[in-house]
Amino acid sequence: KAGVTQTPRYLIKTRGQQVTLSCSPISGHRSVSWYQQTPGQGLQFLFEYFSETQRNKGNFPGRFSGRQFSNSRSEMNVSTLELGDSALYLCASSYHDSYNEQFFGPGTRLTVL
Amino acid sequence: GQQVMQIPQYQHVQEGEDFTTYCNSSTTLSNIQWYKQRPGGHPVFLIQLVKSGEVKKQKRLTFQFGEAKKNSSLHITATQTTDVGTYFCAGFYNQGGKLIFGQGTELSVKP
Numbered sequence: 001k002a003g004v005t006q007t008p009r010y011l012i013k014t015r016g017q018q019v020t021l022s023c024s025p026i027s028g029h030r031s032v033s034w035y036q037q038t039p040g041q042g043l044q045f046l047f048e049y050f051s052e053t054q055r056n057k058g059n060f061p062g063r064f065s066g067r068q069f070s071n072s073r074s075e076m077n078v079s080t081l082e083l084g085d086s087a088l089y090l091c092a093s094s095y096h097d098s099y100n101e102q103f104f105g106p107g108t109r110l111t112v113l
Numbered sequence: 114g115q116q117v118m119q120i121p122q123y124q125h126v127q128e129g130e131d132f133t134t135y136c137n138s139s140t141t142l143s144n145i146q147w148y149k150q151r152p153g154g155h156p157v158f159l160i161q162l163v164k165s166g167e168v169k170k171q172k173r174l175t176f177q178f179g180e181a182k183k184n185s186s187l188h189i190t191a192t193q194t195t196d197v198g199t200y201f202c203a204g205f206y207n208q209g210g211k212l213i214f215g216q217g218t219e220l221s222v223k224p
Contacts, residue, residue: 033212043156043201043214056211090155098212099144099205104155 001026004093004105012111018079021108025072025093031055032074033098034066037088037107046089048098049074055097078110086112115140117204119215127223132189134218136202143207145178145185150217151198159187192222 005024013019025032033056034046045058049068066076072093078085088109092102119136126132136145144163148156160169162178162185169176175188185204189196199217206213 035214042216043203045211045213048211056209058211092156097210099210101146101158101161102148102156102203102212104148104157106155 001028004091004103006089006091006105006108008108009106010109010111012113013081014113015081015083017081018077019081019110020075020077021089021091021110023074023076023091023093023105025074025091026103029093029095029103030072031094031097032068032072033092033094033102034074034076035090035092036060037090038086043090046076050097081112083112086110115204115206115209115211115213117202117213117215119202119218121218122216123219123221125221125223126192128194129191132192132196132220133186134200134202134220135184135186136204136215137184138204139183140206141182142204143182144205145182146203146205146212147176147185147187148201148203148214149198150201154198156201189220192220194222194224196220197222 031050033048036044048056052068063079068074088107090107092104147159150156166180167178173190199219201217202215
């Protein structure tokens, strides 16, 4: 089985812009979770989607949003980018939910200038 | 609240020495998962512990889950340079159904 894929791998944006990141889970996996990873904060949970519905949400501002499509692929969007949004954004998939093993993608490295 | 504290943040050891990282939650966990992230890589699942007092071993790695299901540890015996990376614990909370990661312990091994 192919692993979790994320596109793009690298992005450079300027403050105020918006960005969309994409994640394709492992075939058959219906749960997709998103995490923000920064050196100072570790892995912070953004949200989890299952069958096109947001099942859980972390403590991030409304500028961070996501969605999941019928094929389980997921996107996350960050609007009005701030310098502090620079981070590695990781998505992880699992068959049903994050109670079980999470399979992570390689991440998207976002730099906000 | 739902928070997982992990210590230490960094650990530098000489090859052959042992290493331990600890995780603690103020509330009971449904399970705890451990992940390893190599430099420049992404987290990779190592193991899941579910039962109170559970102990699991993978070669030189020993994982423990506390009796109260609020704490866990990972112990590596006789570290090797291949053990380098950041080790994360992640606790799953039934209330809310969230997986919350600890801050991670970055392990460096000097040959």
